[in-house]
Amino acid sequence: MPVTVKTFASAGEAASALSVDRAARYFGGGTLVMRALNEGDISISTIVRANDSALRRIDAAGPRVTIGAGVTFARILMERELAFLHAPARSIGGPALRNMGTVGGNLFAPNPYGDFTVALLALDATVALQGGFGARDVPIEEFLQSRERQSGTLVLSVSCQKPAGLDTFRYRKITRVRPNGGSVITLAAHLPVSSGRVLGARLALGSMAPMPIRARAAERAIEGRPLDVSTITVAASAITEGTSPTDDALGSAWYRREIIGVHLRRLLSGQE
Numbered sequence: 360m361p362v363t364v365k366t367f368a369s370a371g372e373a374a375s376a377l378s379v380d381r382a383a384r385y386f387g388g389g390t391l392v393m394r395a396l397n398e399g400d401i402s403i404s405t406i407v408r409a410n411d412s413a414l415r416r417i418d419a420a421g422p423r424v425t426i427g428a429g430v431t432f433a434r435i436l437m438e439r440e441l442a443f444l445h446a447p448a449r450s451i452g453g454p455a456l457r458n459m460g461t462v463g464g465n466l467f468a469p470n471p472y473g474d475f476t477v478a479l480l481a482l483d484a485t486v487a488l489q490g491g492f493g494a495r496d497v498p499i500e501e502f503l504q505s506r507e508r509q510s511g512t513l514v515l516s517v518s519c520q521k522p523a524g525l526d527t528f529r530y531r532k533i534t535r536v537r538p539n540g541g542s543v544i545t546l547a548a549h550l551p552v553s554s555g556r557v558l559g560a561r562l563a564l565g566s567m568a569p570m571p572i573r574a575r576a577a578e579r580a581i582e583g584r585p586l587d588v589s590t591i592t593v594a595a596s597a598i599t600e601g602t603s604p605t606d607d608a609l610g611s612a613w614y615r616r617e618i619i620g621v622h623l624r625r626l627l628s629g630q631e
């Protein structure tokens with residue numbers, strides 16, 4: 360089936376084109392879109408691209424960082440101000456993939472992918488969208504819950520507060536093929552500490568549900584407490600609550616449930 364490629368100068372024009380054509384897909388780095396086309400996905404008849412430099416902009420000077428949807432993981436790794444995001448960016452694919460894959464595309468990546476999105480979920484990121492309705496900002500959790508209905512919407516950027524210190528934000532990805540295979544499980548934690556207690560804990564999990572999710576029961580176990588052995592033990596015993604992992608070639612649902620507590624313990628106790 361022929362595919363039409365439409366390239367626009369501005370993000371606004373690209374968003375308009377997406378909003379009127381259900382068979383149109385935005386092309387970020389193309390690492391997933393091209394695979395779908397090569398595999399004969401006939402639901403895509405139009406590819407929409409935008410040459411808008413705003414989509415590739417990074418604003419990391421202040422306490423809040425904004426990253427254009429078209430920023431690649433290789434770019435993230437070059438930014439010292441984004442050091443807290445280097446571990447998730449480095450965990451994605453190989454060098455070629457990090458040169459092409461974008462932050463915006465990662466928001467739509469199905470399991471066992473979406474590692475960067477797990478990090479953004481733990482960081483309580485906001486997603487800036489442009490659609491037929493105009494522009495709006497939505498919390499990442501809300502965005503993920505309606506992700507399947509977002510095909511006519513353009514993601515412009517994501518933004519989040521910088522963590523107070525490098526140890527405040529932690530990330531861990533478990534793979535079978537090291538260092539950069541698909542995720543068996545992915546964990547990210549934002550653990551701001553005030554007077555020795557965690558205040559505002561956010562834990563996010565990848566490959567433990569159809570999309571990245573928060574581990575709310577484990578968050579409750581941590582909130583307001585010192586991050587000591589007893590807190591970590593209670594959090595680890597609560598970590599599978601609300602999860603719904605599935606079997607795939609990388610691991611069974613049973614295996615994922617068995618190992619997630621172990622890796623949460625390691626993440627929370629600061630082990631490598």
Ligand SMILES: Cc1cc2nc3c(=O)[nH]c(=O)nc-3n(C[C@H](O)[C@H](O)[C@H](O)COP(=O)(O)OP(=O)(O)OC[C@H]3O[C@@H](n4cnc5c(N)ncnc54)[C@H](O)[C@@H]3O)c2cc1C
Pocket residue numbers: 384385386387388389390391392393394428429450451452453456459460461462463464465466467468471472473474475512513514515539540541542
């Ligand atoms: C071999 C291989 C290994 C991989 N390894 C990993 C990995 O380790 N971890 C991981 O997380 N991912 C991995 N991926 C998946 C993928 O490469 C990444 O998730 C990447 O971030 C996707 O970004 P992209 O720009 O290439 O997306 P694209 O292929 O361009 O797009 C993917 C989807 O997102 C939509 N989209 C893209 N940008 C926007 C936007 N701005 N607004 C609206 N919709 C948009 C597209 O329309 C499409 O539906 C891998 C993929 C391959 C092929």
